[in-house]
Amino acid sequence: MADNNDNSSNNSNNPTLEFQTFHNVINGAIADTPGRYRRTVNPSTEKDNHDVPFSGPEDVDRAVEAAKKAAGTWSAVSWNERADRLQKFADAIEGIAGELAKLLTMELGKPPMWAGYEIATGIQWIRDFSQMSHPGEDIQDTQERKVTTRYLPLGVVVGIVPWNYPIQLACMKIAPALLTGNCFIWKPSPGSPYTSLKVAELAQRFFPAGVLQALSGDDDLGRWLTGHPGVDMVSFTGSTAVGKLVSQTCSKTLKRCTLELGGNDAAIICADVDPVAVGSKIGLFAFCNSGQICIAMKRVYVHESVYEAVLATVVGFVQSLKLGIEEDAFMGPVANEAQYNRIRALLTDIKTSGLTVAAGSTEPLSDRKGFFLVPTVIDNPPDDSRVVTEEQFGPVIPLLKWSDEQDVIRRANDTDAGLGASVWTRDMVQADRMARQLQAGNVWVNCHAEMQPSTPFSGHKQSGMGVEMGVDGLKSYCNVQSVYVKEA
Structure with a gap:
């Protein structure tokens, strides 16, 4: 393509970009x-x-x-x-x-x-x-x-x-x-x-x-x-x-x-997992980018037989995270004041509802500037609590117990959202059976939030x-x- 408006034929004379002015x-x-x-x-x-x-x-x-x-x-x-x-x-x-x-x-x-x-x-x-x-x-x-x-x-x-x-x-x-x-x-x-x-x-x-x-x-x-x-x-x-x-x-x-x-992605953790390995993955996929990802884990359903072990691993992971914007920091602030205030309101609801905080805090950090919030894990809240029914889009995650496969599928699907979901198990027959029933455009098995240009990405509902x-x-x-x- 060559015409008078083509800026792309030779870029050698273009000045170096500077990063102080924006147009x-x-x-x-x-x-x-x-x-x-x-x-x-x-x-x-x-x-x-x-x-x-x-x-x-x-x-x-x-x-x-x-x-x-x-x-x-x-x-x-x-x-x-x-x-x-x-x-x-x-x-x-x-x-x-x-x-x-x-x-x-x-x-x-x-x-x-x-x-x-x-x-x-x-x-x-x-x-x-x-x-x-x-x-x-x-x-x-x-x-x-x-x-x-x-x-x-x-x-x-x-x-x-x-x-x-x-x-x-x-x-x-x-x-x-x-x-x-x-x-x-x-x-x-x-x-x-x-x-x-x-x-x-x-x-x-x-x-x-x-x-x-x-x-x-x-x-x-x-x-x-x-x-x-x-x-x-x-x-x-x-x-x-x-x-x-x-x-x-x-x-x-x-x-x-x-x-x-938006999404309210459910992760279903089955009884046969390695709690330590899976618990660390939950922490990663729930709190990277301060939880501000449309396909982040938002609700984690853990089989009752491994619930306590998985919860303990997630709590340990969260407590090890460094907040800040330094080279070795894992979690930065919430990106803007409006979102910060929205999550603060959700944390206030968690407190007033008497939910159990397994790690983190419902209170703001008082000793530093910026929109920083402590990564927070909620222990087995009711299915109708706001932290379960609403997309948090921030550093807050609920873990919930399950025992019956059909019941947990129903609970995972009980939302207007249908962007992503994941199943975690060593049993590939069970994984396929559960994945086929999940009402989401993207379903992952033993992973979460993966995307690639060669693969369609869409949402249900x-x-x-x-x-x-x-x-x-x-x-x-x-x-x-x-x-x-x-x-x-």
């Missing part, structure tokens, strides 16, 4: 919003971060116009060339991974180990997507006729990305959208715009103007983008409540939308609509076209 990226260039800026708060220090743009409707119009202009020429670029540009983009991200990880720590309080992990995973996902093949196929090929199915780009895609994994989850959307020939407008969360804007700025070295843009703003920005008649698809990851609003807005213009929403990742995910960014050909 929108519109039509291949950084774009200011004069007089309209906002700031977030560093959750580790409660001090203000840098200024970021506060986009208005006119910025949305400019970005959509640029994307529509670029869509025709970008879709004409070959699949292999689009994949090659994505690979080079991934290499460039890797080149500044250390600086990006520092930004994640600044804006979200991720300890270095988890910040680095997020950047590395996002890079790998772009590379993995770039290895995937075009999903078109031949249906019939005879002397009488040939029937083929093509998957054509939709045009302009908006990606709305949550604050908990702003780069990793953006890469899950950007790579398949661009690979299939779409142009992409990136809307990072108001709570985590900094790293996203820098990655979008970097992208201008590899993609023509208008192909990948980014706009920072508040919740109004999301409404303007999802309601814009020039947008063809919205890919949203976030809460179920907001996802319903996105779906309603998209329906007014019959936009495609993919929704990856109110945990989502549509598919990300895998061949099905590629197709979700396309219009399907069936072609019937007969000799004249």
